[in-house]
Amino acid sequence: MIQISNLGHKIGGTQILHDISTSFPKGKLTALIGPNGAGKSTLLRLVGRLEPLQQGAITVAGHDVARTPTADLARVMAILGQQTAVASRLRLCELVAFGRWPHHQGRPRPEDRTKVAQAIDAFALSKLKNRFLDEVSGGQAQRAHIAMAFAQDTEWLLLDEPLNNLDMAHARALMARLRDLVDRQGRSVGLVVHEINYAAAWADHVIAMKDGRIMAEGTPDDVLTEAVLSDLYDAPISVGRHKDRPLVLHHA
């Protein structure tokens, strides 16, 4: 479980997060939703210790994020931020291979190579693996980054808008892959999504944020209702049903 208690965060005098207490359940796929600027990325970055903690406490699978050595945390959780530009000139396969670094610190073993090959396979990158990162499309580069986090092979996987740049088929394939991680391998996943229907179709748990606060949390059926969503996005939103899950419609 990821336990967040009384989390506050300020950037340059502005309060970005207000006293947030919540949790990401273990063994579930949790979707973080909310309008632009709600604080989703900030929350995820604090959990992933990409930003130093200012106020409150976060534990990931029992490890206090503020106190656990960062190298140990890297074997417990992988986090992929929203911005993923890489300055150095790398081949796709080299990037994915870095995902194993927390486990071997620069001396890859055979099992590390296997895991990398699996990750490359899982994200349909075999044909592209020898290309340089600046020679592939945005979506392909995004998939390589996700594959790197995937290769890290951690109990927790945190992804900030992983569906960015992905076409419908690859977005679906990614969600199916994450579902599989949760259902068959007992992993836990947290991700930020903007396209609500991906949360509706694939998530077990939804956390809705607005203005640095949590507005609602619970199962997709509880959170993805007309009342909550209209309030969350300040826009009329209707919710139908499809295959016994909510289907969110914004046109009408």
Next chain:
Amino acid sequence: MDRRATLMLAVLALLLAGLSALWMFQGLGAGNRGFILSLRATKLAALVTVAVAIGVATVLFQTVAANRVLTPSIMGFDALYVLMQTLMIVLLGNAGFAGLSAGPKFGIDVGVMTALAVVLFGTLLAKGARDIPRMILTGVILGVLFRSVSQFLGRVLDPNEFAVVQAVSFASFNRVDAALLPVAGVLTAVAVMAAIRLSPQLDVLALGRESAVSLGLRYRALVMGTLALVAMLVSVSTALVGPVAFFGLIVAGLAHGAMQNARHAGLIPAAGLIAAILLVGGQWLFERILGQAATLSVVVEFAGGLFFLYLLLKGRIR
């Protein structure tokens, strides 16, 4: 390292060995062999030390800054060193300055320089250098600031002391302080070995702050450590030949181009070798063939300056 990288390093090493032999034995007359050989050997050692220091420092700095346009000297590292020297002369007087024996004095220089650079540039870079234009601007401003303070102090000094300041503020590959060479050589070797040992970590650092932290790298500590190495290497090169602004840029560009691989285990030796080849080859050409008609440092700076403009114009600011 892959086969291609190993092969490339071997070719570079051979080239350097060939040039060094040429440097040592070309046009060696019958008389006074021992004396000339030892003169040449000292100079060769100095050139190689300086070259390796500048090349490796630049590669390291570019990794920390996540950018291929910046070099330690563009960011004002060597101006800081010159300022420190000037301050020492001001504080101790020329006699005191000259009176300090070379080894300990240089040790103090390097220590102070390293501490200053880590504090100054560490705060600038520890959060992950994303805002490149701001970085360049800060560096240029720092450089100008350090230089003008040095010059101001120089003006207050009497002419003799001023001459000493002048000597440390301009690059010359002809004037090498031989007394410093042993210490400088050892320091360079230590720093380069440390850098090579750190190279797997540096590879991760090069992914950028977010990925590096996510992979469990102690980002801040590594940035600071690497900056300390850079400061050591810049101190060495500046102490031996004075500030050299753009040479490192050419070297780092060539090293990345030659290796086609971002692994530091290959990049660091490649940068050292390429830098040494350029300096030894260049100095040989200018000293023995062109008969000092032009100065290597000027040509190197000119070419490097053009390369810098080329990078800027091509929009390769990343």
